[in-house]
Amino acid sequence: MTLLQAQALLPYFVLSGGIALLLVLVAWLRSEIVAFAGALLVLFAALFALPTAFEAGAQVVDGIVRVDGFALFFFGLFALAAAVTAILAFRYLPARAAHRQEFYILLAIATLGAAVTASAVNFAGFMLGLEVLSVSLYVMVAYPEDAKPPLEAAAKYLVLSGAASSTILFGMALIYLVTGTLAFAYDGAEIARNDRAILVLGQALLLAGVFFKLSLVPFHMWTPDVYQGAPAPVTGFVATVSKGAVFAVLLRYALDADLFHSATAGSMVVLIGVLSMIGGNVLALLQTNIKRLLAYSSIAHMGYLLIALLVAGAPDGNRDLGVETALVYLVGYFAMTLAAFGVVTALSRTVEDAEELGAYTGLLWRQPVLAAVLVAAALSLAGIPLTVGFIVKFYVVAAGVEGAAWTLVWALIVGSAIGVYYYLRIVFAVIKRPTPDVAATRTAWEGVLATAALGVAMVALGVHPTPLLELLKAMLGGG
Amino acid sequence: MNADLVLFWVPAAIAVFSTALVITRKNASRALVYLVISLLAVAVVFFVLGAPFAAALEVVVYAGAIVVLFLFVVMMLNLGRSSVLREGGWLRPNMWVLPGILAFVLLIVMFHVFAGTQAKTAGTEVPPSAVGRALFGPYLLAVELAGFLLLAALVGAYHLGRRYLEERRAVVEGTGEGVDAGGDGGR
Numbered sequence: 001m002t003l004l005q006a007q008a009l010l011p012y013f014v015l016s017g018g019i020a021l022l023l024v025l026v027a028w029l030r031s032e033i034v035a036f037a038g039a040l041l042v043l044f045a046a047l048f049a050l051p052t053a054f055e056a057g058a059q060v061v062d063g064i065v066r067v068d069g070f071a072l073f074f075f076g077l078f079a080l081a082a083a084v085t086a087i088l089a090f091r092y093l094p095a096r097a098a099h100r101q102e103f104y105i106l107l108a109i110a111t112l113g114a115a116v117t118a119s120a121v122n123f124a125g126f127m128l129g130l131e132v133l134s135v136s137l138y139v140m141v142a143y144p145e146d147a148k149p150p151l152e153a154a155a156k157y158l159v160l161s162g163a164a165s166s167t168i169l170f171g172m173a174l175i176y177l178v179t180g181t182l183a184f185a186y187d188g189a190e191i192a193r194n195d196r197a198i199l200v201l202g203q204a205l206l207l208a209g210v211f212f213k214l215s216l217v218p219f220h221m222w223t224p225d226v227y228q229g230a231p232a233p234v235t236g237f238v239a240t241v242s243k244g245a246v247f248a249v250l251l252r253y254a255l256d257a258d259l260f261h262s263a264t265a266g267s268m269v270v271l272i273g274v275l276s277m278i279g280g281n282v283l284a285l286l287q288t289n290i291k292r293l294l295a296y297s298s299i300a301h302m303g304y305l306l307i308a309l310l311v312a313g314a315p316d317g318n319r320d321l322g323v324e325t326a327l328v329y330l331v332g333y334f335a336m337t338l339a340a341f342g343v344v345t346a347l348s349r350t351v352e353d354a355e356e357l358g359a360y361t362g363l364l365w366r367q368p369v370l371a372a373v374l375v376a377a378a379l380s381l382a383g384i385p386l387t388v389g390f391i392v393k394f395y396v397v398a399a400g401v402e403g404a405a406w407t408l409v410w411a412l413i414v415g416s417a418i419g420v421y422y423y424l425r426i427v428f429a430v431i432k433r434p435t436p437d438v439a440a441t442r443t444a445w446e447g448v449l450a451t452a453a454l455g456v457a458m459v460a461l462g463v464h465p466t467p468l469l470e471l472l473k474a475m476l477g478g479g
Numbered sequence: 480m481n482a483d484l485v486l487f488w489v490p491a492a493i494a495v496f497s498t499a500l501v502i503t504r505k506n507a508s509r510a511l512v513y514l515v516i517s518l519l520a521v522a523v524v525f526f527v528l529g530a531p532f533a534a535a536l537e538v539v540v541y542a543g544a545i546v547v548l549f550l551f552v553v554m555m556l557n558l559g560r561s562s563v564l565r566e567g568g569w570l571r572p573n574m575w576v577l578p579g580i581l582a583f584v585l586l587i588v589m590f591h592v593f594a595g596t597q598a599k600t601a602g603t604e605v606p607p608s609a610v611g612r613a614l615f616g617p618y619l620l621a622v623e624l625a626g627f628l629l630l631a632a633l634v635g636a637y638h639l640g641r642r643y644l645e646e647r648r649a650v651v652e653g654t655g656e657g658v659d660a661g662g663d664g665g666r
Contacts, residue, residue, distance in 0.1 A: 016627065023630070062617045102638045109631045116624060128624040132631060139635030145642045 001061065008059035008067040011049040011075055012115065018042030019108045026101045036090050039104035043079045043086070043111065050076050054475065063183055064125040069475035071119030073327060074248045077334060078118070078241050082111040084338050084450050085241075088233040088345045091444030095350060096144035096231065103143055107237070110136035114241045118248035121256060122182040123172045126249055130168075130213075133245060134161055137238060141230040153229025160222045161213065168209030174202030184256035200264055206253075207268065213246040214302045215295075216272050217279035224283075227295035232353050235291060236341030239298050240334045247305060251326055254313035261315055269310055273408050276303030277415035284422050288357045293422060294340055297381055300415055305329055307396050307412065311403030318402055320476065325399040327472055328465075332380070332392035335458050340377040342451035343370050346443045360426065362434025369448055371430045373455035378430075380458050382423035383416055387462040486527050489588055493581050494520035511549055512578045516585075518542040523585050527592060532607040 006013075022038045050072050058068035065071070086107055093100045113132030120126040138161075142154030172182075178199045179186035191199060212219040227235050253259065260266040280300030287293040308329055312322020347354040347363075347370065354360070364371040380389030393416065400409040461468055497517040504510035518541045525534035614622050 016623070019627070019630075023634075062620055064618070064620050099638065099641065102634050105634055106631060109627055109634075112627060113631075124618065124621045125624075128621055128628065132624060132628045135628060135635065136631040139631070139638060142639060 004056050005059045005061045005067075008053050008056040009061060009065075010053045011046045011072070012067075012112070014049045015042060015046040015079075015108065015112050015115070018045060019105065019112065022105055022108065026105065030101065032100045035101035035104040036086060039086050039108050040083055042108055043083045047076055047079050060121065063122055065116060065119040066121040067119055069477070070248070070252070070323070070327075071115075073472065073475045074118035074244065075115040077244065077331065078111050078114045081237065081240050081244075081334055081338060082107055084342065084454065085233050085237045087446050087450045088236070088342055089231075091447055092231065092233055092345050092348060093143070096147065098145060103140065106136045106140050110140065110237070111241065114245035117245040118252075120249055121184050121252065123176070123184075124182055126184075126253075127165075127169065127172070130246070130249070131165065133242060134165065137234075137242060140234045140237070141226065143234065144231055149229040150231055153226045156222055156229075157226045164209040164212035164219075166209075167205050167212070171202045171205030171207075171209060174198055174205065178202065184253050186257065188258065188261065196262075200262060203257075203259060203265060204268065207250075207265065210246055210250050211272055214243055214250070215299055216302055216306070217275040217299060218272075220276070220280070220299050223299060224292040224295040227298075228289060228291045228355065232291070232341050232345040232348055235294075236338050236345070239294070239337045239341065243298070243302060244330050244334065247302070247309075247326070247330065251309055251312060251323065254309060255319065255323075258313075258315070260310065260313040266310065266314070269306055270405070270407055273303050273306035273310070274411040276300060276306070277408075277411045278418075281415045281418040281422075285418065287422065289355045290340075290344060290357055290360065290426070291353065291355050293357075293426075294337070297419065297422075298337065300419060301333055301381070303415065304393065304396050304412055305333075307400045307403075307405055307408045310405050310408065311399045314403055318399070321399050321402060323476060324469075324472055325395045327476070328395050328469065329392040331468060332388040332458075332461070335454055335461065336377050336380045336387075336389055339373050339451055339454035339458060340381070342447060342454060343374040343377070346370055346447035346451055349443065357426070357429050360429045361432050363430045365434050367443060367448075369452050370443065373451045375427050375430055376455045376458050378423040378426040380462070382420050385462070386459065388458045388465070389462070391462055391465045486588055486591060487524065490520045490523035490527065490585055493517075493585060494524065497578075497581060509574060511546065512575070515542050515546055516578050516581045519582065519585055523588055523592075526589070529604040532605060532610050535607075 001009075018038075019042065022035065022042060025038055026035045053067060054069065054072055056067070058066060060066045086104055089103060089107075093103060097103070110133050113129050113134075113136060115129075116125060117129030117133060120129055138154050138158045141157055142151050144150045176182060178191055178195045208219065215223040227239070230238060260269075277300050280296045280298075280303060284293050284296030284300070287296060305326060308322050308326035310322075312319050312326060314322075344354055347359065347367070360374070363374065376387060380387035383389045383393040393412075397409060397412065400406075400412065494517050497513045497520060500513040501510045501517060504513065518537060522534040522537035522542070525531075525537055
């Protein structure tokens with residue numbers, strides 16, 4: 001490992017060293033506040049190491065990870081999302097778990113796993129990063145000690161996610177059989193004609209597993225149940241960081257391995273994308289449980305994101321535009337989703353989460369700040385102008401038109417039109433005059449502050465997205 | 480068909496067959512016996528493919544350590560006279576004849592591998608030292624990551640296991656509430 005490589009890996013070292021220190025510290029002091037503050041400190045220290053790492057340029061370390069602007073951008077995004085999750089969980093967990101120190105350690109480990117996944121350039125890094133992330137998530141989903149639903153959700157997640165992981169692994173084995181390398185990139189000219197079928201089969205299995213993790217239709221069955229059962233801050237984390245990491249590695253793989261060189265993979269992604277956009281939105285229509293509603297909404301959003309993947313990966317396509325679109329979209333998606341789950345978390349003061357839409361009736365008159373954030377998140381998810389959701393959806397449509405992915409663009413338009421209905425149901429519930437018997441709920445100021453910050457970010461990015469776009473361009477240009 | 484390929488197909492077929500039996504047996508300990516056979520068959524496959532180190536690990540870690548763990552669980556759960564009677568039933572021929580035959584076939588395959596001039600059907604043989612050099616050379620980062628994977632699993636198992644330990648302690652001390660808490664209040 002050269003010095004330059006070590007410099008590029010600095011954020012990863014800071015995060016992993018911080019986790020080890022945190023573990024020792026928590027074992028010694030057994031204090032929740034130490035674990036919480038320590039985790040935040042470690043995450044922010046890693047964030048501060050990002051510019052130094054970026055200066056080292058794109059570095060491939062041992063063929064396992066490539067640390068470039070793309071990877072570091074995701075690192076920053078995941079670290080911020082983890083920090084928000086930690087802040088949300090700080091007041092959420094005490095009503096549900098007697099021992100809370102391990103949660104913050106697991107959160108930091110999950111972030112490390114996600115960051116590694118997003119920077120992987122071979123299958124070893126991909127699988128290890130993904131498993132580090134997943135194993136931490138299983139426990140985080142099951143974290144509350146007394147309640148049954150989280151445990152049930154975790155069991156479902158464990159079994160189904162394990163099945164998806166083994167599908168991915170089998171696909172990797174078949175690809176390795178043909179290409180003879182664990183790296184994503186391979187020399188396509190050397191592959192014999194009869195081996196192509198095995199390669200396509202391997203890639204299909206790999207994609208199926210990845211789509212499962214991204215919960216795209218028809219691999220979406222686990223999503224609503226896990227979202228509903230998991231504790232609200234963890235649900236937000238699963239919806240953002242876990243999916244972001246898997247999408248990042250999928251994008252990397254598609255570009256490095258020239259996945260859409262064969263028309264089969266392309267048409268498969270188009271089909272899955274259309275099914276997800278329409279299916280996710282239609283299934284969300286009649287939901288009265290806000291966590292399930294957001295689960296279906298996330299399915300649709302992952303479908304929109306496939307447009308960016310297809311545009312970036314198309315053989316004659318706009319690689320830079322596609323990647324940029326995907327990253328912009330994920331930033332917006334992270335902000336909206338975390339804000340929505342942040343509101344759910346902040347309102348869930350008892351053992352039961354505030355899941356039912358009825359709990360949000362007249363929220364505006366009880367919790368104006370949270371209500372404003374929820375309305376902003378719902379409008380943003382629907383893609384209404386002046387929110388970040390509009391900007392990112394605009395980006396995706398522009399990329400889709402540029403890449404001539406017409407089927408997907410039409411599906412996006414139809415899906416968004418359906419989506420407006422259920423997003424507006426949330427908005428109407430929130431602004432409705434309350435019935436007098438609804439008691440005022442008390443909420444934690446940290447959670448309110450964090451969600452309010454996300455709400456402000458959503459609107460600010462929607463009105464003035466230029467700084468974000470410039471940052472993105474600089475990071476991608478450098479990598 | 481090449482004789483070397485037989486060395487691969489026989490243990491591979493045994494692995495699939497015994498795994499199918501594992502998931503269809505109703506008796507847990509019977510399923511366990513087939514699980515051992517399945518793991519041994521996979522180990523033979525590894526050996527035939529030229530990975531003796533992976534084969535040894537498969538036997539030591541899976542067929543060895545994990546089965547011993549299972550044994551501990553059986554020992555802790557089944558105490559008393561009834562379990563002695565039940566264990567008597569486990570010694571009936573239908574319990575061990577088929578696994579015995581399968582294991583014997585695997586043994587014959589192993590003998591053939593040792594006796595044959597070619598110890599493998601494909602690829603190059605990977606000795607343990609090569610595995611070690613790869614792990615602490617190009618795959619050092621992967622090893623470190625695997626460490627974090629185990630750390631996450633350990634922390635997680637500690638947290639999830641604690642709730643049952645505490646429930647048990649509460650029951651022993653006579654202060655146990657129901658297991659089905661969760662409707663009200665919390666702690």
